[in-house]
Amino acid sequence: MAKKSLSSGRREESLSQERIIEASIELLDSSGESGLTFRALAERLATGPGAIYWHIDNKTDLLTAACDAIIARTMQESRSGDTAKQSIRAVALGIFDAIDAHPWVGSALTHAPGQLPVVRILERIGQQVRAMGVPADKQWATVSALLNYILGVSGQNAANTHMARTRGLDRANFLGAIANDWSQLDPVEYPFTRSIAGQLPIHDDRLDFVAGIDLILDGL
Amino acid sequence: MAKKSLSSGRREESLSQERIIEASIELLDSSGESGLTFRALAERLATGPGAIYWHIDNKTDLLTAACDAIIARTMQESRSGDTAKQSIRAVALGIFDAIDAHPWVGSALTHAPGQLPVVRILERIGQQVRAMGVPADKQWATVSALLNYILGVSGQNAANTHMARTRGLDRANFLGAIANDWSQLDPVEYPFTRSIAGQLPIHDDRLDFVAGIDLILDGL
DNA sequence: CGGCCAATGGAACGCCGTTCCAGACAATAA
DNA sequence: TTATTGTCTGGAACGGCGTTCCATTGGCCG
Numbered sequence: 001m002a003k004k005s006l007s008s009g010r011r012e013e014s015l016s017q018e019r020i021i022e023a024s025i026e027l028l029d030s031s032g033e034s035g036l037t038f039r040a041l042a043e044r045l046a047t048g049p050g051a052i053y054w055h056i057d058n059k060t061d062l063l064t065a066a067c068d069a070i071i072a073r074t075m076q077e078s079r080s081g082d083t084a085k086q087s088i089r090a091v092a093l094g095i096f097d098a099i100d101a102h103p104w105v106g107s108a109l110t111h112a113p114g115q116l117p118v119v120r121i122l123e124r125i126g127q128q129v130r131a132m133g134v135p136a137d138k139q140w141a142t143v144s145a146l147l148n149y150i151l152g153v154s155g156q157n158a159a160n161t162h163m164a165r166t167r168g169l170d171r172a173n174f175l176g177a178i179a180n181d182w183s184q185l186d187p188v189e190y191p192f193t194r195s196i197a198g199q200l201p202i203h204d205d206r207l208d209f210v211a212g213i214d215l216i217l218d219g220l
Numbered sequence: 221m222a223k224k225s226l227s228s229g230r231r232e233e234s235l236s237q238e239r240i241i242e243a244s245i246e247l248l249d250s251s252g253e254s255g256l257t258f259r260a261l262a263e264r265l266a267t268g269p270g271a272i273y274w275h276i277d278n279k280t281d282l283l284t285a286a287c288d289a290i291i292a293r294t295m296q297e298s299r300s301g302d303t304a305k306q307s308i309r310a311v312a313l314g315i316f317d318a319i320d321a322h323p324w325v326g327s328a329l330t331h332a333p334g335q336l337p338v339v340r341i342l343e344r345i346g347q348q349v350r351a352m353g354v355p356a357d358k359q360w361a362t363v364s365a366l367l368n369y370i371l372g373v374s375g376q377n378a379a380n381t382h383m384a385r386t387r388g389l390d391r392a393n394f395l396g397a398i399a400n401d402w403s404q405l406d407p408v409e410y411p412f413t414r415s416i417a418g419q420l421p422i423h424d425d426r427l428d429f430v431a432g433i434d435l436i437l438d439g440l
Numbered sequence: 441c442g443g444c445c446a447a448t449g450g451a452a453c454g455c456c457g458t459t460c461c462a463g464a465c466a467a468t469a470a
Numbered sequence: 471t472t473a474t475t476g477t478c479t480g481g482a483a484c485g486g487c488g489t490t491c492c493a494t495t496g497g498c499c500g
Contacts, residue, residue, distance in 0.1 A: 151372045212365035
């Protein structure tokens with residue numbers, strides 16, 4: 001954290017962590033991860049880069065804070081679920097959808113191990129795993145398996161949409177291009193990849209995601 | 221890929237994709253992800269940045285190629301395993317150890333969806349999942365669950381060692397610092413995280429990693 | 441031998457994150 | 471009221487990055 005702001009609204013329309021983070025999210029959503037620069041941010045906030053540094057220590061912290069804002073909202077919205085399993089599914093799907101809407105959150109989560117946004121998720125899952133009656137000595141392994149799976153899917157999903165954007169394609173066309181690459185691999189060395197290439201562009205990510213969650217939950 | 225090299229060794233000690241990738245790996249291993257720059261690479265190869273661009277299209281491709289070199293070696297070494305399950309475990313552990321030795325591989329894998337290094341892993345796992353007799357319509361979900369879990373752990377592991385390096389700590393001290401943060405969280409909001417904070421620095425990552433693999437395999 | 445062209449390597453371009461610092465402003469003390 | 475203090479601003483500047491450009495090299499072929 002940067003030096004704390006002691007007075008609120010000392011000037012009209014003054015800068016604040018909140019305003020900076022909000023503007024960052026807008027920038028990230030509209031221009032992707034590479035769209036967040038201190039210069040672009042300064043322009044949007046009608047100030048200079050130096051002013052931002054009074055409120056934010058560095059870009060890494062800013063990205064983590066923006067990610068945390070999204071995750072915090074997501075956790076608030078997905079408080080539903082009758083059983084523990086359903087709650088876990090709800091949290092997982094909430095994250096999935098959040099990353100679908102804000103791809104940069106996926107890579108931010110992946111690069112901030114042990115930080116607040118990840119802890120929010122960890123806590124939620126942990127409470128439900130406990131509620132399921134998983135013995136204490138297996139709670140860690142269970143929760144970390146779930147968390148790592150979720151973060152893995154997050155990262156891949158984020159990377160997919162990012163690469164698609166980079167190449168100027170929409171998601172479907174991008175997956176189609178990869179499927180095409182796969183189907184042209186050596187039949188002897190890559191029989192399996194070739195055989196499932198066709199499923200890549202048409203399968204339902206979201207459905208397969210919960211299937212994976214269930215697979216882990218069923219293994220308990 | 222850049223324009224193909226038509227002649228080999230036209231000059232003594234000439235540049236080549238192979239030499240460039242090898243030097244990149246050395247650079248990444250010794251100085252981390254941020255240590256790979258075209259200038260540092262040029263210096264190590266006693267040339268200029270422009271010469272490298274004759275053989276390599278851009279930095280992203282270079283990183284993916286370096287990652288692929290490591291994964292290809294790893295896949296070759298972990299060909300053992302009596303049963304299909306043991307083979308999957310062997311592949312997974314091979315990747316785990318590779319990322320432990322080359323943390324940058326973790327984040328490279330995460331950022332290259334559908335690319336060759338990921339496909340190598342996908343194929344290996346797919347063949348074993350098939351050998352286990354998983355029905356065709358569930359193969360995709362099974363393989364992608366395993367793959368995403370593996371990539372998730374990879375990413376987190378890589379991020380951990382990267383952040384530890386950034387802060388000038390070794391892995392144990394870094395995890396200890398996070399555990400300390402966790403144990404000071406609000407007891408009402410974060411009871412679970414607080415309760416498992418103590419396990420974070422002392423638990424065996426590698427063991428928990430295979431435990432997660434088994435959890436997924438058992439869910440079949 | 442002379443021309444061709446793959447291959448080289450160093451300079452330059454336009455960005456980036458970050459630092460620096462002169463100045464503006466609200467709150468307080470005199 | 472005025473002087474002082476310390477928070478907060480914003481634009482200039484620094485070093486470094488990925489990438490491009492291009493004059494030059496040096497092996498090969500007619």
